[in-house]
Amino acid sequence: xxxxxxxxxxxxxxxxxxxxxxxxxxxxxxxxxxxxxxxxxxxxxxxxxxxxxxxxxxxxxxxxxxxxxxxxxxxxxxxxxxxxxxxxxxxxxxxxxxxxxxxxxxxxxxxxxxxxxxxxxxxxxxxxxxxxxxxxxxxxxxxxxxxxxxxxxxxxxxxxxxxxxxxxxxxxxxxxxxxxxxxxxxxxxxxxxxxxxxxxxxxxxxxxxxxxxxxx
Amino acid sequence: xxxxxxxxxxxxxxxxxxxxxxxxxxxxxxxxxxxxxxxxxxxxxxxxxxxxxxxxxxxxxxxxxxxxxxxxxxxxxxxxxxxxxxxxxxxxxxxxxxxxxxxxxxxxxxxxxxxxxxxxxxxxxxxxxxxxxxxxxxxxxxxxxxxxxxxxxxxxxxxxxxxxxxxxxxxxxxxxxxxxxxxxxxxxxxxxxxxxxxxxxxxxxxxxxxxxxxxx
Amino acid sequence: xxxxxxxxxxxxxxxxxxxxxxxxxxxxxxxxxxxxxxxxxxxxxxxxxxxxxxxxxxxxxxxxxxxxxxxxxxxxxxxxxxxxxxxxxxxxxxxxxxxxxxxxxxxxxxxxxxxxxxxxxxxxxxxxxxxxxxxxxxxxxxxxxxxxxxxxxxxxxxxxxxxxxxxxxxxxxxxxxxxxxxxxxxxxxxxxxxxxxxxxxxxxxxxxxxxxxxxx
Amino acid sequence: xxxxxxxxxxxxxxxxxxxxxxxxxxxxxxxxxxxxxxxxxxxxxxxxxxxxxxxxxxxxxxxxxxxxxxxxxxxxxxxxxxxxxxxxxxxxxxxxxxxxxxxxxxxxxxxxxxxxxxxxxxxxxxxxxxxxxxxxxxxxxxxxxxxxxxxxxxxxxxxxxxxxxxxxxxxxxxxxxxxxxxxxxxxxxxxxxxxxxxxxxxxxxxxxxxxxxxxx
DNA sequence: TATGAATGAGGGTTCATTCAT
DNA sequence: CATGAATGAACCCTCATTCAT
Numbered sequence: 001x002x003x004x005x006x007x008x009x010x011x012x013x014x015x016x017x018x019x020x021x022x023x024x025x026x027x028x029x030x031x032x033x034x035x036x037x038x039x040x041x042x043x044x045x046x047x048x049x050x051x052x053x054x055x056x057x058x059x060x061x062x063x064x065x066x067x068x069x070x071x072x073x074x075x076x077x078x079x080x081x082x083x084x085x086x087x088x089x090x091x092x093x094x095x096x097x098x099x100x101x102x103x104x105x106x107x108x109x110x111x112x113x114x115x116x117x118x119x120x121x122x123x124x125x126x127x128x129x130x131x132x133x134x135x136x137x138x139x140x141x142x143x144x145x146x147x148x149x150x151x152x153x154x155x156x157x158x159x160x161x162x163x164x165x166x167x168x169x170x171x172x173x174x175x176x177x178x179x180x181x182x183x184x185x186x187x188x189x190x191x192x193x194x195x196x197x198x199x200x201x202x203x204x205x206x207x208x209x210x211x212x213x214x215x216x
Numbered sequence: 217x218x219x220x221x222x223x224x225x226x227x228x229x230x231x232x233x234x235x236x237x238x239x240x241x242x243x244x245x246x247x248x249x250x251x252x253x254x255x256x257x258x259x260x261x262x263x264x265x266x267x268x269x270x271x272x273x274x275x276x277x278x279x280x281x282x283x284x285x286x287x288x289x290x291x292x293x294x295x296x297x298x299x300x301x302x303x304x305x306x307x308x309x310x311x312x313x314x315x316x317x318x319x320x321x322x323x324x325x326x327x328x329x330x331x332x333x334x335x336x337x338x339x340x341x342x343x344x345x346x347x348x349x350x351x352x353x354x355x356x357x358x359x360x361x362x363x364x365x366x367x368x369x370x371x372x373x374x375x376x377x378x379x380x381x382x383x384x385x386x387x388x389x390x391x392x393x394x395x396x397x398x399x400x401x402x403x404x405x406x407x408x409x410x411x412x413x414x415x416x417x418x419x420x421x422x423x424x425x426x427x428x429x430x431x432x
Numbered sequence: 433x434x435x436x437x438x439x440x441x442x443x444x445x446x447x448x449x450x451x452x453x454x455x456x457x458x459x460x461x462x463x464x465x466x467x468x469x470x471x472x473x474x475x476x477x478x479x480x481x482x483x484x485x486x487x488x489x490x491x492x493x494x495x496x497x498x499x500x501x502x503x504x505x506x507x508x509x510x511x512x513x514x515x516x517x518x519x520x521x522x523x524x525x526x527x528x529x530x531x532x533x534x535x536x537x538x539x540x541x542x543x544x545x546x547x548x549x550x551x552x553x554x555x556x557x558x559x560x561x562x563x564x565x566x567x568x569x570x571x572x573x574x575x576x577x578x579x580x581x582x583x584x585x586x587x588x589x590x591x592x593x594x595x596x597x598x599x600x601x602x603x604x605x606x607x608x609x610x611x612x613x614x615x616x617x618x619x620x621x622x623x624x625x626x627x628x629x630x631x632x633x634x635x636x637x638x639x640x641x642x643x644x645x646x647x648x
Numbered sequence: 649x650x651x652x653x654x655x656x657x658x659x660x661x662x663x664x665x666x667x668x669x670x671x672x673x674x675x676x677x678x679x680x681x682x683x684x685x686x687x688x689x690x691x692x693x694x695x696x697x698x699x700x701x702x703x704x705x706x707x708x709x710x711x712x713x714x715x716x717x718x719x720x721x722x723x724x725x726x727x728x729x730x731x732x733x734x735x736x737x738x739x740x741x742x743x744x745x746x747x748x749x750x751x752x753x754x755x756x757x758x759x760x761x762x763x764x765x766x767x768x769x770x771x772x773x774x775x776x777x778x779x780x781x782x783x784x785x786x787x788x789x790x791x792x793x794x795x796x797x798x799x800x801x802x803x804x805x806x807x808x809x810x811x812x813x814x815x816x817x818x819x820x821x822x823x824x825x826x827x828x829x830x831x832x833x834x835x836x837x838x839x840x841x842x843x844x845x846x847x848x849x850x851x852x853x854x855x856x857x858x859x860x861x862x863x864x
Numbered sequence: 865t866a867t868g869a870a871t872g873a874g875g876g877t878t879c880a881t882t883c884a885t
Numbered sequence: 886c887a888t889g890a891a892t893g894a895a896c897c898c899t900c901a902t903t904c905a906t
Contacts, residue, residue: 011865032248036901046867048903057901112397136405162406163416166394170413171420174390178382181330189352190378197386200379204387207424219885223889230890252876262892264878273876443886464680468880478888480882489880544825568837594838595848598826602845603852606822610814613762621784622810629818632811636819640855651906655868662869684897694871696899705897 015053018043019067022060023106031061031113061110062127068107069134072100076141086149087210093142094172094202101176108176139165149209156211168205175201231269234259235283238276239322247277247329277326278343284323285350288316292357302365303426309358310388310418317392324392355381365425372427384421391417447485450475451499454492455538463493463545493542494559500539501566504532508573518581519642525574526604526634533608540608571597581641588643600637607633663701666691667715670708671754679709679761709758710775716755717782720748724789734797735858741790742820742850749824756824787813797857804859816853823849 021042025034036057040047054060075096083089101108142165149155178186179194186192237258241250252273256263270276291312299305317324330344358381365371395402395410402408453474457466468489472479486492507528515521533540574597581587610618611626618624669690673682684705688695702708723744731737749756762776790813797803827834827842834840 007865035899037899047901048868049866051902052865112393132401132405135401139405160412160416162408163413165406166398166402166408166413167391167416167420170390170394170417171387172390173393174386174388175383177328177389177393178386181328182382185351186382189355190381192378192382196376197379197382200376200383201386204383204420204424208420212428227889251874253874263876264893265891267877268890439886467878469878479880480889481887483881484886544829564833564837567833571838592844592848594840595845597838598830598834598840598845599823599848599852602822602826602849603819604822605825606818606820607815609760609821609825610818613760614814617783618814621787622813624810624814628808629811629814632808632815633818636815636852636856640852644860659868683895685895695897696872697870699898700869 011053018045018050018053019060019063023064023104026064026106026109027104031109056125059125059127061113062125062131064106064110066127066131066134068100068104068111069131069138071107072097073134073137073141075100076138080141080145085152085154086145086147087154087206089145090142090149090155090168090209091202091206093145094168094205097169097172098176098198098202101172105180108180112173112177142168146209149211153211153214155209159209164209167208171201171205227269234261234266234269235276235279239280239320242280242322242325243320247325275341275343277329278341278347280322280326281330282343282347282350284316284320284327285347285354287323288313289350289353289357291316292354296357296361301368301370302361302363303370303422305361306358306365306371306384306425307418307422309361310384310421313385313388314392314414314418317388321396324396328389328393358384362425365427369427369430371425375425380425383424387417387421443485450477450482450485451492451495455496455536458496458538458541459536463541488557491557491559493545494557494563496538496542498559498563498566500532500536500543501563501570503539504529505566505569505573507532508570512573512577517584517586518577518579519586519638521577522574522581522587522600522641523634523638525577526600526637529601529604530608530630530634533604537612540612544605544609574600578641581643585643585646587641591641596641599640603633603637659701666693666698666701667708667711671712671752674712674754674757675752679757707773707775709761710773710779712754712758713762714775714779714782716748716752716759717779717786719755720745721782721785721789723748724786728789728793733800733802734793734795735802735854737793738790738797738803738816738857739850739854741793742816742853745817745820746824746846746850749820753828756828760821760825790816794857797859801859801862803857807857812857815856819849819853 018039022034022039025038025042029038036047036050040050043050050060054063076093079092079096080089083092143161146155146159146161146164150157150159175197179197183194186194186197234255238250238255241254241258245254252263252266256266259266266276270279292309295308295312296305299308359377362371362375362377362380366373366375391413395413399410402410402413450471454466454471457470457474461470468479468482472482475482482492486495508525511524511528512521515524575593578587578591578593578596582589582591607629611629615626618626618629666687670682670687673686673690677686684695684698688698691698698708702711724741727740727744728737731740791809794803794807794809794812798805798807823845827845831842834842834845
C-alpha cells in the first residue's frame with residue numbers, strides 16, 4: 001500500500017502545481033481571462049490532462065476557492081490568539097482579510113466569481129459543498145469574535161450579528177474590488193494612496209461595531 | 217424640417233429600445249454573459265444593425281453606463297432638496313444608490329464591468345470621457361454633502377473626504393454585489409432578509425461619518 | 433433644355449467628387465481596403481446615394497480605371513509630338529507611365545485589380561467595354577510608336593510588336609508594384625534608391641527594343 | 649519512441665494536407681478570396697482544427713510562402729550546375745521562375761500578397777523572419793550568377809547588380825501577373841499565345857544584361 | 865495516467881447591397 | 886434625387902470540452 005500512497009501523493013502534487021499555475025494566470029488575467037488553453041500551456045500539460053484532475057473549469061475554480069477558504073480558516077483562527085478583546089479580534093480579522101486579498105489576487109478573483117452558476121448548480125458539485133462548509137466555519141469564527149466583543153464590552157450589544165457577517169465580507173470585498181479595478185480613479189483623480197483608503201475602510205468597520213461608551 | 221426631427225426621434229427610440237433590451241439581458245446574464253448575438257435575437261434586429269447604433273460592444277456598455285450616471289446625477293441632486301442636514305443628505309444618497317442598483321441590475325453590472333479595459337483605453341472613447349465627467353459630478357455632489365455636514369455639525373470634522381468618496385461607493389458596491397451573488401447564502405444559511413442587510417449597510421455608513429457629540 | 437443640361441452637369445460634378453474621394457481612399461488603403469462605407473463617410477453622402485451613381489463597387493472601380501485610361505490616352509498622344517524617333521517616343525511613354533503611376537497610386541491600384549471577375553463578367557458591364565476600347569487605343573498608340581521606330585531605324589526590326597505591347601505594360605506594372613510593396617526590401621536590405629530602380633527599369637526596355645546597329 | 653515519431657509524422661502530414669488544400673483554393677480564388685471557412689470545408693476539418701496547425705491566417709500564408717522559397721532555393725541552386733556561363737545561368741533561373749509560377753499559382757499569389765502588412769508586422773512573426781532569410785539566399789544566388797557572368801564576359805560589366813536583383817523579380821512578377829489576370833486581353837484581343845509572351849519576357853532580360861561585344 | 869487531435873458552438877465585427885420613404 | 890435604416894452573409898478567431906489511443 002506504500003506504492004498506492006506514493007501515487008496518491010504524486011497526484012496531489014501534480015494537482016497542486018496545476019492549481020498554482022492557475023492562480024498565477026488568474027492573478028494576472030482574472031478568471032474569465034484565463035482559459036484552459038493557457039493553463040495547459042503554462043503547466044506544460046495536455047489540455048485533456050487538466051480534466052483528469054478537475055472535471056470542469058468551474059471545478060478548478062472551486063478548488064482554488066476551497067484552498068483560499070482553508071488558508072483563511074487558519075489565519076482567522078490564529079487571529080484570535082494574541083488579541084485581547086472581541087473588537088480587536090474582529091479588526092485583526094479584517095486586517096488579515098485585506099492582506100490576504102492583496103497578497104493573493106487570484107483568491108480574490110475566484111472567490112467572487114460565482115455569478116454565473118445558479119445556486120442549484122453550485123450546491124450540486126462536491127467541491128462547492130465542502131466550500132460552503134468551510135465558509136460556514138469562517139462565518140462562525142467571526143461570529144464568535146463579535147459575541148465575545150459583546151461580552152467583554154468592546155462591541156456594542158445591539159449589533160445584528162448575522163447581518164454583520166455578510167456586511168463584513170461585503171464591505172471588504174467592495175473596497176478590494178475598487179482598489180483593484182479603479183486604481184486609476186483614486187490615484188489620478190483623487191490623489192489618494194491605497195493604504196489610506198484601506199485604513200479608512202477598516203476604520204469604518206470599527207466605527208460600526210465598537211461600543212461607544214468604552215471609547216476607541 | 218419636422219420630418220428630420222421625427223426621423224431623429226425615431227432613431228433615438230430605436231436606440232433606446234436596443235439599450236433597453238441590452239439592459240434586460242445584462243440583468244439576467246451579466247455583461248460578459250450577454251452577446252451581441254443574443255441581443256440581435258432579442259431585439260429581432262440583424263446583428264449588423266446593432267452596429268449602426270453602437271460602434272462596439274464596449275460602446276454599448278458605455279452608453280448604458282452613461283445612462284446610469286445621468287439618472288444618478290438627477291437623483292443625487294434631488295436628494296439634497298428636502299434634507300435638513302449634511303448627514304441626512306449623505307444617507308439619503310446611500311438609500312438612493314441602493315434603490316437604484318436594486319431596481320436596475322444592468323446598471324449595476326455595467327458600471328462595475330470596466331475593470332478589464334485599461335485606463336488608457338477607457339479614456340480614449342468619447343463616451344467614456346463623458347462618463348468620467350459625469351462620474352466626477354457625482355463625486356462632487358457627495359463631497360458637497362459631506363462638507364455641508366461638517367459645517368452643520370451633523371458629520372464629524374475629521375472625516376477624510378476624499379477617502380470617503382471611494383469608500384462610500386465601494387461599500388455599497390460590495391454589499392450590492394454580495395446581495396446579487398450570494399443571495400442563497402444569506403437566505404438559506406443565515407436566514408436573513410435582504411432589507412435587513414441593506415439597512416445595516418446603510419447604518420454602517422452613518423456610524424462612520426456622523427458626529428458622535430450630536431447623537432444619532 | 434437648359435435646365436436639363438444643368439442637372440446633367442450637376443450630376444457629373446457629384447459623380448466626379450465621389451470618384452475623387454474614392455481615389456483618395458484607394459491611394460491610401462488600396463482597393464480591397466476601401467469600403468463603400470468609408471467612401472460614404474468621406475463624401476458625406478449616404479451609402480445608397482453612391483449606388484445612384486455607380487451600380488456597383490466594381491462599376492466604381494471601372495469608372496476610375498476608365499478615367500485613368502482617358503488621361504493616359506492624352507498623355508500618350510502628347511508624348512509623340514516633340515519626340516524625334518520611335519525609340520524616343522516609346523521611352524517617353526514609359527516615362528509617362530511611371531510618372532503617372534507614381535503620381536496616382538489609386539489609378540495604379542485600380543487598373544490592376546480585376547483579378548476576381550472572370551473575363552465574361554468583365555465584358556458584360558458597360559463601363560468595362562468602354563474601358564477595353566480605350567485600352568485598345570493605348571495599345572495602338574504604343575504600337576504605332578514601335579512601328580515608327582522600326583521605320584526610322586531606331587528600333588530593331590525583329591521586335592514582336594504584339595508581344596511587346598503586353599510586355600511593356602507588364603514590365604512597368606511589375607516594377608511599380610515592387611516599388612509600392614517592397615520598398616522596405618530595396619531600401620533597407622539593398623540600400624537602393626527608387627529612382628535608380630526606375631531608371632534601370634526604363635533602360636531595360638530600351639535595351640530590349642533599340643536597334644543595336646544604331647547605337648545607344 | 650517510434651510512436652512519437654509516427655505521431656510527429658502524421659501531424660506533419662495533416663499539416664501538409666491543409667497546406668495543399670489551401671494552395672488549391674488560393675490557386676482558384678486568390679489569397680483574399682480564400683477564407684478559413686472555405687478551407688475548413690475543403691479539408692473537412694473543423695475551423696478550430698485549422699488553428700491547431702496555424703496560429704493565424706497570416707501564419708498559414710507565411711507557411712506557404714516559406715514552402716515556395718524552399719523549393720525555389722533548391723531549383724535556383726540546381727540551375728547553375730549544368731550551365732556554362734553566368735548569362736545562361738541567369739536565363740535558366742528566369743525560366744525556372746516562370747515555370748514555377750505557372751505551375752504553382754498559389755505560390756505566386758501568396759508571395760505577392762504581403763503588401764498589406766507593414767514591414768514591422770512582417771518582421772515580427774517567426775515564419776516571416778525565416779522567409780526573409782530564405783529570400784536573401786535567393787537574391788544571393790542570382791547575384792552570384794550575375795557576377796560570374798561579368799567575370800566570364802557573358803554579362804556586360806556595367807550592370808548595376810543590386811538594381812538588377814529587384815528588376816529581375818519585378819519584371820517576372822509583372823509578366824506573370826499580367827498573364828494570370830489579363831489572359832483574355834492577350835488572347836482575345838491580341839491573339840497572342842502565353843508562351844510567346846513569356847519567351848519575349850525572358851528575352852528582355854537577356855537583352856538587358858548580355859554583353860553585346862560577345863554577341864547573342 | 866497522459867496525450868494529441870479534434871470539435872461544436874459561439875465570440876465580435878464588417879462587408880456590399882437594397883429597401884421604403 | 887437622396888436618404889436613413891436595414892440586412893444576410895461572411896469574416897477571423899477562441900472557448901471549454903471530449904474523444905481514441
